[in-house]
Every structure is written in C-alpha cells, then in structure tokens.
Amino acid sequence: EVQVVESGGALVQPGGSLRLSCAASGFMFDTFAMSWVRQAPGRGLEWISTISGRSHSTYYTASVQGRFTVARDNSKNTLSLQMDRLTTDDTAVYYCARINMSALTFDQWGQGTLVTVSS
Amino acid sequence: DIPMTQSPSSVSAFVGDRVTITCRASQDISTWLAWFQQKPGKAPKLLIYEASILESGVPSRFSGSGSGTDFTLTISSLQPEDLATYYCQQGNSFPALTFGGGTRVEIK
Numbered sequence: 001e002v003q004v005v006e007s008g009g010a011l012v013q014p015g016g017s018l019r020l021s022c023a024a025s026g027f028m029f030d031t032f033a034m035s036w037v038r039q040a041p042g043r044g045l046e047w048i049s050t051i052s053g054r055s056h057s058t059y060y061t062a063s064v065q066g067r068f069t070v071a072r073d074n075s076k077n078t079l080s081l082q083m084d085r086l087t088t089d090d091t092a093v094y095y096c097a098r099i100n101m102s103a104l105t106f107d108q109w110g111q112g113t114l115v116t117v118s119s
Numbered sequence: 120d121i122p123m124t125q126s127p128s129s130v131s132a133f134v135g136d137r138v139t140i141t142c143r144a145s146q147d148i149s150t151w152l153a154w155f156q157q158k159p160g161k162a163p164k165l166l167i168y169e170a171s172i173l174e175s176g177v178p179s180r181f182s183g184s185g186s187g188t189d190f191t192l193t194i195s196s197l198q199p200e201d202l203a204t205y206y207c208q209q210g211n212s213f214p215a216l217t218f219g220g221g222t223r224v225e226i227k
Contacts, residue, residue: 035216045155045163045206045218059214095162103168104210105153111162 002026002108004079004096009113016086020113022079022096027108030054030074033099035106036081038092046092049081050099063089086117121145121212125205125219133227138194140222142207147187151210154183154192157221158203166205167192194224202226 008020022034035050049070050059058070069082079096093114097106122145132138142152150170155163165174167183170190180195194201207219 044221045157045208047214047216047218050214050216061215100168103153103172104151104213104216105165105168105208106155106163106216107165107168107174109162109164 002098004098004108004110006094006096006110006113009094009115011116011118012086013119014087014117016117017082017084018086018115020081020083020094020096020115022081022110024077024079024096024098027098029072029077033101034072034079035097035099036070036079037095037097037106037109038090039095039112040089040092043092051079083115086115088117091115091117120215120217121148121209123207123209123217123219125207125222127222128220129223129225131225131227132197134197134199136197138197138201138224140192140205140207140224142185142190142192142219144188144190144209144211146211148209148211150186152183152185152190153208153210154181155206155208155218156201156203157206163206197224197226199226 003025005023051070067085072079093112095112096110098108100107124143152170154167157163171183204221204223
C-alpha cells in the first residue's frame with residue numbers, strides 16, 4: 001500500500017525555523033518526483049515546492065524561494081522541507097504529495113502536518 | 120503561473136441531483152487538468168486526471184470533460200458522501216502546478 005506520512009508541524013514564532021519530514025512507503029521512491037503543497041486555514045491549496053526523483057532539480061513558488069529548502073534521502077525514503085524566516089503567512093497544513101509525471105498531477109497525499117507561525 | 124478559476128464557489132443540491140462544476144484556465148492547457156475531492160479535515164484525493172480519466176476506485180458518477188481552457192466536473196447523482204470541496208489543478212506549467220479556488224458542495 002502506498003503511504004506518505006508527514007511529521008514535524010509545530011507552533012513557531014515569526015522569524016523562526018522548522019523542518020518538516022515525510023516518510024514514504026509502498027512504492028519505488030526514487031523514481032517519483034515529490035512535492036509539498038500547503039493549505040492555509042479556510043483557504044485553498046497552494047503548491048510550494050517539488051524535487052525530482054534523484055534530487056537533480058528543485059523548484060519553489062516565489063513566496064518561499066530563498067527561505068524554504070526541499071531535500072530527499074532516497075536511502076531512507078524520506079522527503080524534507082526546511083523552512084526558515086517563517087512569517088504568519090506560512091501558517092498552514094503542509095501536505096507531502098507524490099507526482100505522477102505522466103498525468104502531471106499529485107496522485108498520493110499524506111494526511112498533512114500543521115505549522116502555526118505566531119508570537 | 121497559470122491562474123485557474125472555478126465556479127460556482129459553492130453549490131447546494133439534493134441527493135440524486137446532477138451537479139456541475141466548471142474550471143477555466145487563463146491559457147490553453149490542453150487536457151492537463153485534474154480534479155480533487157477534499158472532505159472536511161482530510162487530505163485531497165485525486166478523482167480525475169488528464170481532464171477525463173477516472174482515477175482507479177473513484178465512483179462512476181464522477182466524470183470530467185473539456186480541453187483547452189474550459190473544463191467541467193460532473194457528479195451525475197449526488198450522494199451524501201460527496202459533501203466536500205472540489206479543486207481543479209492544471210499541469211501544463213509544470214513544475215508550477217496551480218489549483219483553482221475550490222467549490223464547496225453541500226447537501227440540501
């Protein structure tokens with residue numbers, strides 16, 4: 001069974017840092033690009049970052065470029081998101097999602113982890 | 120990025136009704152369009168990809184159509200378990216995979 005499970009969400013002060021993790025199982029992890037998608041409270045879905053299967057390429061939406069860093073460890077089937085210089089606008093549920101490159105969409109999602117940025 | 124516009128923002132219908140949601144892209148995205156269902160407090164779930172292909176395990180009352188800039192998600196006979204918010208997502212501008220604003224479906 002395909003599974004992705006996020007962890008690491010917490011309450012953090014503005015300007016602080018946080019690292020999210022995603023553990024994947026049930027599929028050949030290194031053959032899939034992976035993404036982070038977030039959802040602010042009561043709002044819609046926002047793609048924020050993608051990393052290719054072998055980590056050759058990383059991509060970010062403009063609002064997190066230079067503050068967030070996506071990485072993966074294919075030996076451990078894990079994905080991470082290092083988030084620095086957090087602002088209140090980063091408050092959201094963060095989802096780890098697998099990309100289906102044939103369909104250019106997200107075909108598997110984790111349950112999400114909540115990041116709250118507040119003083 | 121390619122902005123995606125969904126309408127209506129919410130719809131209320133009776134069990135058994137036909138429900139239609141539309142999604143419009145700001146430019147031609149061919150058929151690189153997916154639909155997701157998100158139930159309250161849950162992660163999104165892929166329903167349809169490439170505009171009209173039903174994901175495995177998704178009930179056949181869900182269908183998608185369209186190409187270019189205009190797309191439709193149809194629920195042929197609304198069921199109580201279809202209470203959710205539905206999102207479209209374009210794949211044409213990979214890696215920037217953008218979503219529509221969502222349509223909340225409520226049961227009368």
